[in-house]
Amino acid sequence: MPERMMRPEETLGERLVAWLELMGIDTVFGIPGVHTVEMYRGLGQSPIRHLTPRHEQGAGFAADGYARASGRVAAAFVITGPGLTNMLTPMAQAYADSVPMLVVSAVNARPVLGMGAGDLHEIHDSSGMAAHAAAFSHRLSDPAQLPGVLARAFAVFEGARPRPVHLEIPRDLFAVRLPAAEIVRPRPAAPPSPDGAGLDLAARWLGEAARPLILAGGGAVRGAGAVAALALRLGAPVVMTTNGRGVLAAGDPLGVPASPSLRAVRALIEASDVVLALGTEIGHTDYDMYDRGGVRVPGRLIRVDVDAEQLHRGAAPSLALTGDAGAAAEGVAARLAEGAPRPDGSARAAAAMAAAMDExxxxxxxxxxxxxxxxxxxxxxxxxxxxxxxxxxxxxxxxxxxxxxxxxxxxxxxxxxxxxxxxxxxxxxxxxxxxxxxxxxxxxxxxxxxxxxxxxxxxxxxxxxxxxxxxxxxxxxxxxxxxxxxxxxxxxxxxxxxxxxxxxxxxxxxxxxxxxxxxxxxxxxxxxxxxxxxxxxxxxx
Structure with missing residues (x-):
């Protein structure tokens, strides 16, 4: 992936495609329309592959599946009005499950925006509407904003809780010609590292625990190796939510690939004296799909999440650490005393799985x-x-x-x-x-x-x-x-x-x-x- 490109004089539509290529996007799902033709001008000469679904909802779900399977970002191109409204359901699904995607839509030309004059595809505040299903939505008012907006988008994808980002471009800007320039990819963003003093305390609590447990959500996937290594050091079973499955491989004696909505898994959580929750929002569809009341954690609960606000939703933590789940697992493991005897959680994991299968x-x-x-x-x-x-x-x-x-x-x-x-x-x-x-x-x-x-x-x-x-x-x-x-x-x-x-x-x-x-x-x-x-x-x- 190139870090910089020399670009000739070209339209904003062509420059947009060049920027996407530079940012590492190799796939666009979209349905061309008269209002987005200029957005497509550069695609025919680009290595980016365009796939045409049969409905914009398909484009959004395809971009979601691309990201979940690979960890990389795809883009979706949609037209003004109905193209964007058709995208809102996939964006909302991706938002709820912390999945990155870049949605680029056209909007009516600037002179008619907000005039209510009956222009084709006109809708009140389309950017504001999309913002409810995105980390942020930005309407481009000047081509010079494009590099900064894309840098913000990738900061969300790479360094924060990943979610959709929406970029809206007025029709009259696509064909604006931009001067020749070198474009440079920003340095990749990194998620925050958890606080060292907090890691010290987490390691002390976990090191003293007789019945430690790890809860691994989708945010732990990127650091799966570190989580598995920490589980082995602690002798701790690992309960994996739907989006955290595979953090411990099938057959691992410490693995509990079962829903914490099940009574058997809830009992395992309630019997643990220290619980380390890594990259999981402890949300309803994972932890309480049968409406039995929020999951109880009687022991100490250590929560780690890149989203500081999420740490204080749902189960209240005894210790909250803002940062990457994998980095936290590595940090705790590095602080554990070498050679200290540890409990073997495999029997607890096996008992929970047997009870879950019966349940x-x-x-x-x-x-x-x-x-x-x-x-x-x-x-x-x-x-x-x-x-x-x-x-x-x-x-x-x-x-x-x-x-x-x-x-x-x-x-x-x-x-x-x-x-x-x-x-x-x-x-x-x-x-x-x-x-x-x-x-x-x-x-x-x-x-x-x-x-x-x-x-x-x-x-x-x-x-x-x-x-x-x-x-x-x-x-x-x-x-x-x-x-x-x-x-x-x-x-x-x-x-x-x-x-x-x-x-x-x-x-x-x-x-x-x-x-x-x-x-x-x-x-x-x-x-x-x-x-x-x-x-x-x-x-x-």
Whole structure:
């Protein structure tokens, strides 16, 4: 990646593309429009790859999946008005799950902004609207602002809690010509290091603990090696949230890849005398999805997060440290006395996992076995989910060989339609096969994105979990004594639809055939759709 570039005299649209290249962005997801043609002027001569989804929502979810699978940032280009409003749901999902993306949108020309004169795509304060789903939103009023705004964006992506950033450019600025200049990439931002005195106290508390425990969230992924090393030094079990899965690899005796919403995991937390929470917001969808009341931490709670404000939301800490989770793990480990005898937390971890497996019940155990079959067949493939039964089961209990191999929209904002476009983004980022698990209801939100996977020959394996409607909501209605309304859907022939788009397609007729279908699909250039009846996956058909 170059650190500087000499640029000739060019338009702002061309200079924008050059800046994105310099900042390390290699992928843009977007749908061109008349209002953004000048934004595209430089792309044809750039190494940045442009992928065209079938809806702006697909562009945003794809940028999200790209970032989660790779740790790198992608951009999304959208038009004025409806292009941006279509992006708000993906931005909100990424905001809730601390996922970086750069959204660049056009807006009407400066002379008509705010005039209410009925211009095409006019909306009141589009930048202010986007700011509610972004770390910040900036409307460019002068081309000279561009380098500084991008530097601010990457400071968020690299050195703070990563979230979407929105850049809005008035139409009349894109074609403005800029003089020849050298552009220079700013020094990469680094997250803050935790306070040394705080690390001293954390190390003393953890070193004296008889039953230490680590909670690892998505913010711990970047420092996974340091967290695993600290767990081993402490003899501490590691509870991994949905976005923290894989911080300890599957099979690690200290690993607890199970949701802290489960009673079994809550009991483990409550029985621990010192709890170190690394990069986890201790939020509702991870820690209290069954509305049992906030998680209790009777022992000392040490919280580490790059977001100082988040440290004081949810469970109140005994010690709050602002900084990078990996740096904190390294700092604590360096301060622990060498050779001191440590408790062995593996028995506590194993007992919690056994109790959690029993607690989730037979249907979710069948779902977990289904996921394990996928993981065994394709151990290095990201498994990207929408909100569907098997994904809920995996969020409750699923082990990974490494981080960034399990993510979905059944946490945080909870947007349906996420799975397929996010899997496309992940496949673009990794180049390898990616498995998407989506329900027959949710997948219809963004089904046309299958065309993008075909177009780009991306090895996306879409498993459609079919229960003929919104099965989870239907079961909830049944349990609440509410007559089913709006949940039993007519569903299309997904295999015929897949073939119409040019994708391969197969129906799973028996669970024993799943591994073979996955292996065959992984070797194919282009997407494959596999339909599975929920009753079959649960052992009822």
């Amino acid at each position: 989730i019940g037979p249907d979710y155990r069948a779902c977990a076995a289904f996921l394990d079959t996928i993981r065994t067949a394709l151990p290095a493939a990201p498994l990207v989910g929408d909100s569907t039964n098997a994904v809920y089961a995996g969020n409750l209990l699923h082990a990974l060989p490494a981080p960034r191999l399990w993510f979905n929209a059944a946490t945080g904002y909870g947007a349906l339609g996420y799975g397929l476009p996010a899997a496309i983004g992940a496949a673009r980022a990794t180049g390898g096969p990616v498995v998407c698990l989506a329900g027959d209801g949710g997948v219809q939100f963004t089904w046309p994105e299958l065309g993008l996977a075909v177009e780009e020959r991306l090895p996306v394996i879409l498993i459609v979990w079919n229960n003929r409607g919104y099965g989870e909501i239907g079961r909830y209605m049944d349990a609440a004594g509410v007559t089913r309304v709006g949940v039993d859907l007519h569903t299309p022939d997904f295999l015929d639809l897949a073939r119409a788009y040019g994708a391969a397609a197969a129906r799973l007729d028996g669970l024993a055939a799943l591994a073979g279908l996955l292996a065959e699909a992984a070797g194919r250039a282009g997407p494959t759709v596999i339909e599975v009846e929920e009753s079959l996956a649960l052992g009822r058909g």
